[in-house]
Amino acid sequence: MKLNRQRIQILVTLFALIAVFTHILFPVLKIDAITVTLIIVSVVPWLAPLFKSVELPGGIKMEFQELEQVTIAAKKAGIIQQEPEDRQPILQREKYAFVEIAPINQELALVGLRIEVEKRLRKLAEKYDLKIQLGNHRMIEQLGEKQVLSAEERAVFRRMLDTLNHAAHGIAYDPRNVDWIMETGPQILAGLDAKLELRGGRFSVGRSDELPHWIDASFENCGGNTNFERKQCIGEHLALWETELINIYNALYNKLSPEQQALLASSQTGWRTYIEQEQSLINSFDNLRLRVGTGGEHNIRMHYMEKVKDKTLELEEILNYFSVPLASTLDETKN
Numbered sequence: 628m629k630l631n632r633q634r635i636q637i638l639v640t641l642f643a644l645i646a647v648f649t650h651i652l653f654p655v656l657k658i659d660a661i662t663v664t665l666i667i668v669s670v671v672p673w674l675a676p677l678f679k680s681v682e683l684p685g686g687i688k689m690e691f692q693e694l695e696q697v698t699i700a701a702k703k704a705g706i707i708q709q710e711p712e713d714r715q716p717i718l719q720r721e722k723y724a725f726v727e728i729a730p731i732n733q734e735l736a737l738v739g740l741r742i743e744v745e746k747r748l749r750k751l752a753e754k755y756d757l758k759i760q761l762g763n764h765r766m767i768e769q770l771g772e773k774q775v776l777s778a779e780e781r782a783v784f785r786r787m788l789d790t791l792n793h794a795a796h797g798i799a800y801d802p803r804n805v806d807w808i809m810e811t812g813p814q815i816l817a818g819l820d821a822k823l824e825l826r827g828g829r830f831s832v833g834r835s836d837e838l839p840h841w842i843d844a845s846f847e848n849c850g851g852n853t854n855f856e857r858k859q860c861i862g863e864h865l866a867l868w869e870t871e872l873i874n875i876y877n878a879l880y881n882k883l884s885p886e887q888q889a890l891l892a893s894s895q896t897g898w899r900t901y902i903e904q905e906q907s908l909i910n911s912f913d914n915l916r917l918r919v920g921t922g923g924e925h926n927i928r929m930h931y932m933e934k935v936k937d938k939t940l941e942l943e944e945i946l947n948y949f950s951v952p953l954a955s956t957l958d959e960t961k962n
Contacts, residue, residue: 698811701783702848706818707811723816729809740812741791744784747819751775754823754946756878763788774870775822777845783815818844825947826940840940842867854921861925865932872939879942882950898938906931 701707725739748766752759757769767784770776776784787808821841827833839847846864851857876895880888909915909927916924 698807701779701811701815701818706780706783707814723813726809726813733809736809737791740808741788743812743816744787744791744819747816747823748784750823751819754878755874756881773874774867775874787815826944827948829941829944831944831948840936842871842936854925857925858928861928861932865928865935868932868935868939872935872942875939875942875946879946879950882946902931902934 698707723739723743725736725743728739729736745763748763748770749759751770752766755770755773755775757766757773759766764785767776767781767788771778771781790808817838818841821838821844824838824840826837826840842864845867846860849860849864851860876891880891883891912918919927
């Protein structure tokens with residue numbers, strides 16, 4: 628990689644020297660702005676490893692990477708969680724081997740990060756009862772179909788894995804990608820861990836260092852300054868909780884015995900009936916907005932979103948603690 632960069636630097640220097648001698652030998656030769664622009668455009672792709680961006684005449688800026696945009700998307704999607712200072716140690720509670728080896732061997736560090744990402748993606752696939760024999764990109768797409776991974780998250784993971792695969796196969800890669808991945812790698816792994824977190828407190832003992840749920844993290848970043856935006860934000864995340872509830876329910880159902888499946892189905896039907904009847908009661912009153920106001924309507928939507936969230940977390944806890952082999956549960960609890 629360093630050798631390739633040196634060759635590029637030598638070629639650029641030679642190109643510049645040739646241009647200088649040409650100008651000295653043929654001073655009457657005129658080169659207009661269009662010619663300069665075309666020359667820059669022809670050279671720019673070969674300068675990608677050397678510069679972040681090149682600005683052409685007229686203010687046109689050509690970006691080689693959009694790492695900042697990817698980081699922003701990852702934060703907005705909840706992959707990278709912006710934790711307060713008193714919770715920062717939670718995100719760094721695991722000492723990653725790829726971080727330790729990075730100063731010595733970047734290629735090996737990238738392979739280590741790829742293994743960590745793949746391991747978590749496969750655990751996610753197993754949790755949601757997907758075929759873990761699939762390739763990484765197909766597995767990412769299937770997790771997207773279940774809305775476990777958003778479109779922004781899928782783009783982040785596809786881009787990461789492409790870069791990591793290049794490193795694993797000895798293909799030249801942009802060193803800026805390496806720097807970005809090494810800096811944000813642990814944060815992104817923490818975001819995946821939040822999707823795999825074993826949350827307790829309902830049927831088992833909870834922990835004080837539990838990571839927030841990924842949908843909660845997304846909701847916190849949703850914003851919503853106007854009533855319309857707030858309504859839209861609540862609606863989008865209610866739909867996410869509904870989808871997550873269905874995913875968790877189906878994954879749990881497939882792990883139960885026929886007798887347990889009947890109990891789960893009956894319980895879920897009863898819960899759905901209760902929710903629908905309560906909603907019908909509230910909506911039966913005339914002029915609901917006049918009675919509670921716009922803020923009250925938002926509170927009603929939030930109230931039902933919290934109910935769906937609580938039910939989802941109940942089933943997720945049963946899935947994590949009751950439907951897996953006892954030895955696995957004890958191991959996870961110790962960790």
